[in-house]
Amino acid sequence: MGSRAQARIWHSGMVLAGIGVLAPVLSLLGLAAQGSLEHWAHLLDYVLPGAFVRTLTLLAGVGVLSAGLGVGGAWLVTAYDFPFRRTLSWAMLLPLAVPTYIVAYAYLDILHPLGPVQGALRALLGYDSPREFRLPDLRSLPGAIGLLGFVLYPYVYLTTRSMFATQAASLLEAARLLGHGPWSTFFRVALPMARPAIAVGLSLVLLETLNDIGASEFLGVQTLTVSVYSTWVSRSDLGGAAQIALVMLALAVVLITAERHGRRMLRYAGSRRTHPVQARRLRGASAWLATGLAAWPVLVGFGAPAAYLLAQTGEWLAISGAPSPRLLHAGANTVTVSLLATAITVSLGLVVAWSARIMRRPSRWLRALPRLATLGYALPGTVLAIGLLFPIMAFERGLALAREALGMAPAELLLMGSPLVLAGAYAIRFMAISVGSIEAGLTRIPPSIEQAARLLGEDVNGTLRRIHLPLLRPALATAALLVFVDSMKELPATLLLRPMNFDTLATWLYGEAARGSYEEGAIAALGIVLAGLVPVVVLARMQNRKTP
Amino acid sequence: MPSPLSLSPRLARRLAALALGLPMLAGSVAVAAEVNLYTTREPKLIQPLLDAYTQQSGVKVNTVFVKDGLLERVKAEGAQSPADVLMTVDIGNLLDLVDGGVTQPVKSAALESVIPAHLRGADGQWYALSLRDRVAYVAKDLDVQVLNYEDFADPKWKGKVCIRSGQHPYNTALIAALIAHDGAEAAEQWLRGVKANLARPATGGDRDVARDILGGICDIGIANAYYVGRMKNSPPDSDGYKWGQAIKVVRPTFKGSKGTHVNISGASVARHAPNQAQAVQLLEYLVSDEAQSLYAKANYEYPVKAGVALDPVVASFGALEVDSLPLTEIARHRKLASELVDKVGLNQ
Numbered sequence: 001m002g003s004r005a006q007a008r009i010w011h012s013g014m015v016l017a018g019i020g021v022l023a024p025v026l027s028l029l030g031l032a033a034q035g036s037l038e039h040w041a042h043l044l045d046y047v048l049p050g051a052f053v054r055t056l057t058l059l060a061g062v063g064v065l066s067a068g069l070g071v072g073g074a075w076l077v078t079a080y081d082f083p084f085r086r087t088l089s090w091a092m093l094l095p096l097a098v099p100t101y102i103v104a105y106a107y108l109d110i111l112h113p114l115g116p117v118q119g120a121l122r123a124l125l126g127y128d129s130p131r132e133f134r135l136p137d138l139r140s141l142p143g144a145i146g147l148l149g150f151v152l153y154p155y156v157y158l159t160t161r162s163m164f165a166t167q168a169a170s171l172l173e174a175a176r177l178l179g180h181g182p183w184s185t186f187f188r189v190a191l192p193m194a195r196p197a198i199a200v201g202l203s204l205v206l207l208e209t210l211n212d213i214g215a216s217e218f219l220g221v222q223t224l225t226v227s228v229y230s231t232w233v234s235r236s237d238l239g240g241a242a243q244i245a246l247v248m249l250a251l252a253v254v255l256i257t258a259e260r261h262g263r264r265m266l267r268y269a270g271s272r273r274t275h276p277v278q279a280r281r282l283r284g285a286s287a288w289l290a291t292g293l294a295a296w297p298v299l300v301g302f303g304a305p306a307a308y309l310l311a312q313t314g315e316w317l318a319i320s321g322a323p324s325p326r327l328l329h330a331g332a333n334t335v336t337v338s339l340l341a342t343a344i345t346v347s348l349g350l351v352v353a354w355s356a357r358i359m360r361r362p363s364r365w366l367r368a369l370p371r372l373a374t375l376g377y378a379l380p381g382t383v384l385a386i387g388l389l390f391p392i393m394a395f396e397r398g399l400a401l402a403r404e405a406l407g408m409a410p411a412e413l414l415l416m417g418s419p420l421v422l423a424g425a426y427a428i429r430f431m432a433i434s435v436g437s438i439e440a441g442l443t444r445i446p447p448s449i450e451q452a453a454r455l456l457g458e459d460v461n462g463t464l465r466r467i468h469l470p471l472l473r474p475a476l477a478t479a480a481l482l483v484f485v486d487s488m489k490e491l492p493a494t495l496l497l498r499p500m501n502f503d504t505l506a507t508w509l510y511g512e513a514a515r516g517s518y519e520e521g522a523i524a525a526l527g528i529v530l531a532g533l534v535p536v537v538v539l540a541r542m543q544n545r546k547t548p
Numbered sequence: 549m550p551s552p553l554s555l556s557p558r559l560a561r562r563l564a565a566l567a568l569g570l571p572m573l574a575g576s577v578a579v580a581a582e583v584n585l586y587t588t589r590e591p592k593l594i595q596p597l598l599d600a601y602t603q604q605s606g607v608k609v610n611t612v613f614v615k616d617g618l619l620e621r622v623k624a625e626g627a628q629s630p631a632d633v634l635m636t637v638d639i640g641n642l643l644d645l646v647d648g649g650v651t652q653p654v655k656s657a658a659l660e661s662v663i664p665a666h667l668r669g670a671d672g673q674w675y676a677l678s679l680r681d682r683v684a685y686v687a688k689d690l691d692v693q694v695l696n697y698e699d700f701a702d703p704k705w706k707g708k709v710c711i712r713s714g715q716h717p718y719n720t721a722l723i724a725a726l727i728a729h730d731g732a733e734a735a736e737q738w739l740r741g742v743k744a745n746l747a748r749p750a751t752g753g754d755r756d757v758a759r760d761i762l763g764g765i766c767d768i769g770i771a772n773a774y775y776v777g778r779m780k781n782s783p784p785d786s787d788g789y790k791w792g793q794a795i796k797v798v799r800p801t802f803k804g805s806k807g808t809h810v811n812i813s814g815a816s817v818a819r820h821a822p823n824q825a826q827a828v829q830l831l832e833y834l835v836s837d838e839a840q841s842l843y844a845k846a847n848y849e850y851p852v853k854a855g856v857a858l859d860p861v862v863a864s865f866g867a868l869e870v871d872s873l874p875l876t877e878i879a880r881h882r883k884l885a886s887e888l889v890d891k892v893g894l895n896q
Binding site for chain 1: 590610611613625630713717749762883887896
């Protein structure tokens, strides 16, 4: 098979992936078109202005906080040496393992007037009852900003740190030689240089914030996503909800475009090779101050909630013994579906990214396809799932007809009744992550290498197999780990699309919370965190190997 | 030492029996009756009922708990849908299913004799299975014995009221009832008053009302009664028990009427139910003495069947006088209720 035929196969794969992502968006457009426009007067008068302002405030607040923590942390562990630097440099990623809704739930308990913090404070100040002395309530917009910022900063940390570590050295040394102090070096050289990397990480943070429903709703913050929900659920107006969701999608597209812009500049920076930065050793109090500064995001974003879940789990196990077999089964389901979803998502990501790479003089709409792949990540999970119902069922009808034509019994649902459909939904939701990571990996491989390979007689597939795949291994691993962690945490699409008698840890936890009895909920939450911890630690170690 | 691969004769016999038996077992599973339940009800709450049913009838119950989007899923699955029984916890959600055309009318003498006429669809499209009264939680040491729902807007409770999201179906149903009783204008004024009285954002769950009363955040709140049964019946050193002990229940009424607002949990038979007979049989079981008693004793809800004994905690709240407003009337005003919540900005 010639290279051109091979390329055509890759391109068709890419188009198929594009169709997969577009299908739910198109069916949402269909729903939105069917909905009446009457409710917009109500929405514009009473809902959207406030929700819009709150959403933007939330995005701005979370953006500033996560950028501050992520960039600050990355700079600290790159430019300075202090006690526990190595440990902290990977521990800073740990909050990635904890879903925002679990953190919100844990902190509401920890910081509640009945919780340990205010209890200790009252004892210290000599008050007997929470009626005499209370701290402000966590359930507020500032509370949501704080929580989301501390949980999501690792995305910024991840991208910025590898930028600092691999790109910065010679320029930073030049700045130092020219007499710039540490502050001036950071603000005038390191920060501007890291801007593209910050944009990439920040866009992930902001997309997660935009489509977050669990934490915002729990903390009583009426964002646009929460408004989509009340329109749909409380007023049974699915068409109207789809219309708002599409407006939000436009907001997300703005974010994605900004990120793309950032990434284009990253490619420019990526072609240079330098040696790693020499960390400056700190001594005495300033060294321990640095340790404290790097440790506190980890303690707030991961340490405290994880400790809380451990304590709750211990308490429950002491009361009732081993976890129930059903919970263990839910754990096994979670891992199986997440692995399946990871395999599909990373394969599709490779198809899309590689296909875009080998395209010669691509037409405009084909070039837009990798960008389209990110749409799934930009939609709130339930909205995406509703959008998926119709394409899945269209496919299902086709299968039924085919079976009928072959003389087989057509009645049963094949897809809706299988975990495969869940894995597919996760793949569509998280394809942005795998396409993004693999594309970023590809840009680090100069095109001259594949030109050389092609000159030496390798075809498209041979080049991929013998040159790019080995070089892409870290990028593929990053993609796989991030997708796996996100699949483990996925809740809204799972709730709507799962087969009968099928629980994941996330749906289990949700069920317990819905019932208002958190019996085994803490175990399920801890399970999600622990299972997410494995890939995060692997990811962190990979990062460390790359950036000593 | 025996090689790890060599089997003891006993184990070998067992394995052989298993190998012969498995296909037969698989065959028997395939013919055994099954019924498929789609529910917006947290499945663990009804699991004891379903287990008891399976034990008694031999019919296996498959469940999927769909939070939001039950109607959309069943609609999309269409004629191929495996759903037999659709179960929800709110009259509005249940009637949405009927209006969405995914249910079918069923006739059953057993259902009709147990469930009073106002708690089921006249055409047999839906049946209520349990009642859930929405009551006031009041800090235990406060001297409050009687309340109207209207009192929650009284400025004397400024900064003292806790309630979950105004958009939650439990609250939109209550507001809809208020609209039916007092009119939309008065309901809007009531919402403004409640908003001014809020001690914290309208969010969280019903149990958080009890927790926040113990935490000193508020003094009174609106929540469903069965949570109190659950909390007060928890192990004495658990958090839930402490929250439950911090409050007492007062059953409010509407001004000028004598009843307390009640919502239902209920079910319908799905329009394309592949096991229609089993579906009806499951519904009939759910209103049997045994099942209704489980609703009362394990879930602390009010049975729809007269004469079934209550849980002692629930019984201690006194006799329940149900507001006379028809459920369909409540469902009718639900959309307006939700819009008023937005208009007043209760959740903001």
